[in-house]
Amino acid sequence: KAGVTQTPRYLIKTRGQQVTLSCSPISGHRSVSWYQQTPGQGLQFLFEYFSETQRNKGNFPGRFSGRQFSNSRSEMNVSTLELGDSALYLCASSLAGSNQPQHFGDGTRLSIL
Amino acid sequence: GENVEQHPSTLSVQEGDSAVIKCTYSDSASNYFPWYKQELGKRPQLIIDIRSNVGEKKDQRIAVTLNKTAKHFSLHITETQPEDSAVYFCAASNAGNMLTFGGGTRLMVKP
Numbered sequence: 433k434a435g436v437t438q439t440p441r442y443l444i445k446t447r448g449q450q451v452t453l454s455c456s457p458i459s460g461h462r463s464v465s466w467y468q469q470t471p472g473q474g475l476q477f478l479f480e481y482f483s484e485t486q487r488n489k490g491n492f493p494g495r496f497s498g499r500q501f502s503n504s505r506s507e508m509n510v511s512t513l514e515l516g517d518s519a520l521y522l523c524a525s526s527l528a529g530s531n532q533p534q535h536f537g538d539g540t541r542l543s544i545l
Numbered sequence: 546g547e548n549v550e551q552h553p554s555t556l557s558v559q560e561g562d563s564a565v566i567k568c569t570y571s572d573s574a575s576n577y578f579p580w581y582k583q584e585l586g587k588r589p590q591l592i593i594d595i596r597s598n599v600g601e602k603k604d605q606r607i608a609v610t611l612n613k614t615a616k617h618f619s620l621h622i623t624e625t626q627p628e629d630s631a632v633y634f635c636a637a638s639n640a641g642n643m644l645t646f647g648g649g650t651r652l653m654v655k656p
Contacts, residue, residue, distance in 0.1 A: 436588075463642050465642050465643070465644070467644075474634075474646055474647075474648050474649060475589070475634060475636075475644075475646040475649075476646075477643050477644060477645065480641060480642050480643060482642075487641055487642075488641045488642065488643040490643070491546075522588070522589070524642075526642055530577075530640055530641050530642065531576065531577035531596070531638050531640070531641075531642065532642065533579065533591055533594055534579070534591070534642060534644065535591060536581075536588040536589045536590070536591075537588060538587070538588045539588065
């Protein structure tokens with residue numbers, strides 16, 4: 433069974449631009465969660481999508497948004513990029529239901545110049 | 546919201562020794578506690594998890610214990626090997642799939 437696939441693996445953007453990251457979950461997984469990983473703040477929850485609806489949201493500004501499609505694939509978008517948005521963005525998928533084991537993708541490394 | 550603290554931040558052991566990493570959480574409603582291992586440049590990998598209705602769980606050289614009263618849980622690795630060297634993260638969740646992570650422990654196993 434294929435794992436969680438994230439594209440692209442690397443991105444370089446400049447301040448003020450916007451970016452869209454993609455995540456394809458493990459087949460059969462309907463929940464997709466997004467996390468930001470930085471050396472200073474560690475791993476922080478962004479949001480979770482299930483059945484095309486945002487089910488949970490972390491403490492991030494409205495510049496961070498996401499969506500989920502009917503095939504469970506998910507995208508996250510960051511608008512008006514800031515230097516502090518430089519991070520590894522990780523996607524994790526899990527089966528339906530609460531507190532299911534989450535399996536991570538390799539992440540997208542976003543660098544803001 | 547939930548807050549998870551993890552100790553120590555770095556841990557160095559000799560090959561064959563045991564390693565213990567401890568986490569405390571703040572939300573008494575948390576009921577799911579996974580542990581992840583992240584090697585340099587790789588994805589976090591789920592290595593073991595425990596739910597609040599269980600006090601201990603083992604998987605070969607790895608075990609996790611949970612004390613709900615004290616709101617802490619621990620990862621135990623026995624007979625450590627060099628390939629156990631990585632950063633380990635604990636996490637807690639009380640509902641949905643929103644994980645709150647600890648700050649991580651860098652484990653170094655010296656041959």
